[in-house]
Amino acid sequence: MAEKLGNLLGKLSGIGAIAAGGISFASTSLYVVQAGYKAVVFDRIRGVLPVSRDEGIHFRIPFIQKPVLYETRTKYTNIQSETGSKDLQTVGVHLRLLYRPDTEQLPRLHSKLGPDYDDRVLPSIGNEILKAVVAQYDAGELITQREVVSSKVRDTLTKRASEFDILLDDVSITHFSFSREFTNAIESKQVAQQEAERSKFVVMKSEQERRAAVIKAEGEAESAKMIIESLKNQSPGFIELRRIEAAREITEHLISNPNVSYLPSGVNLFLPASGGSNPGSAKRN
Numbered sequence: 001m002a003e004k005l006g007n008l009l010g011k012l013s014g015i016g017a018i019a020a021g022g023i024s025f026a027s028t029s030l031y032v033v034q035a036g037y038k039a040v041v042f043d044r045i046r047g048v049l050p051v052s053r054d055e056g057i058h059f060r061i062p063f064i065q066k067p068v069l070y071e072t073r074t075k076y077t078n079i080q081s082e083t084g085s086k087d088l089q090t091v092g093v094h095l096r097l098l099y100r101p102d103t104e105q106l107p108r109l110h111s112k113l114g115p116d117y118d119d120r121v122l123p124s125i126g127n128e129i130l131k132a133v134v135a136q137y138d139a140g141e142l143i144t145q146r147e148v149v150s151s152k153v154r155d156t157l158t159k160r161a162s163e164f165d166i167l168l169d170d171v172s173i174t175h176f177s178f179s180r181e182f183t184n185a186i187e188s189k190q191v192a193q194q195e196a197e198r199s200k201f202v203v204m205k206s207e208q209e210r211r212a213a214v215i216k217a218e219g220e221a222e223s224a225k226m227i228i229e230s231l232k233n234q235s236p237g238f239i240e241l242r243r244i245e246a247a248r249e250i251t252e253h254l255i256s257n258p259n260v261s262y263l264p265s266g267v268n269l270f271l272p273a274s275g276g277s278n279p280g281s282a283k284r285n
Contacts, residue, residue, distance in 0.1 A: 028062040038103055039067040040110040052106040068110060074100045074169050077118065079126040089139035092177035093130050095153070097122060098170040105165040113164065121164045129157045142176055149173065 033039045039053035043065050053067065060067060079095040099118065101109055113120050133153050134142065142149055154171035161168050 029059055030057055031060060031067050032057050033067075033069065036071060036073040037069045038072050038106055039069050040106050042066045042068060042110075048107050048111050050107050052103065068115060070101055070106055070110070070115065072100060072103050074098050075118070077122055078174075079123055079130070081127045081130040083131040083134050085134055085137060085139045085142060087138045089182050090179045091134055091139060091142060092175075093134060093173060094175040094177075095126055095130060096170075096172050096174050097126065097157075097168060099161070099166055099168050102162075102165040102167050109165040117164070117166065121161070121166060125160045125164075126157065129153055129160060132156070139178060139182055146173065146176075 031039070033053055033055045035055050037055065039058065041049045041053060041060065043049055043061075045064065049065075052070075058067070076096060076098050079097065080092065081095070082090065082092050085091050099122065101117065109117055130153065133149060133156065137145065137149060150171075150173045153173065154168075157171050158168045
């Protein structure tokens with residue numbers, strides 16, 4: 001009985017060892033490429049294999065082959081460079097890049113640069129292109145022709161990055177910074193332009209007012225001329241009637257005004273009043 005139990009335990013231990021070996025072999029011979037990645041396989045005998053592996057489960061020879069994963073989704077990085085413009089102004093440029101590796105050339109990219117290809121290439125070529133492009137424009141042109149400058153940087157940098165098997169999805173200049181002296185000069189220029197526009201507006205307003213006054217005077221003169229011509233054709237009685245009507249209108253306006261007082265003619269209001277005397281007796285004395 002004891003002998004049978006020993007044989008059974010021996011068989012079980014053998015099966016367990018085989019199972020453990022199988023699990024260990026499977027774990028070392030199979031690997032998974034996650035979504036958004038590709039794998040480049042390095043073979044200790046043949047070197048980097050020419051075909052990359054897509055997403056999914058793949059087989060490798062344990063201790064002989066080693067997979068290296070590369071993210072194929074678009075990533076971003078920022079590059080800052082301080083350079084000089086055509087008119088020798090110091091300009092700080094902030095550049096944003098959206099990039100990814102060329103999946104068709106991953107084995108070559110791995111052989112030439114390795115997994116840190118972006119840190120090796122993008123800062124150096126980014127600064128190189130920025131300095132070369134910015135040096136072709138004055139500081140003022142960098143502001144007024146920003147789209148042109150950004151487009152030229154994009155085209156040149158995209159072409160340069162493709163030489164290293166890197167694809168650029170977007171290149172954009174996010175910010176320009178200038179020296180304090182240049183910034184102050186720009187602000188002073190803008191203030192001067194605003195003052196010039198204001199002075200121009202004042203002159204134009206004065207000219208329009210002068211023209212309006214001339215037109216008004218000409219209109220009044222023409223109106224007076226027409227009235228005179230009309231009066232020449234009227235009888236003296238009609239003219240006298242119009243004069244009386246005008247006088248009546250003025251009188252009614254003065255009567256209705258509380259600030260106007262009526263004083264009878266021939267009466268001196270400043271003579272002192274005396275008992276029983278009248279202006280006539282005072283005059284006789």
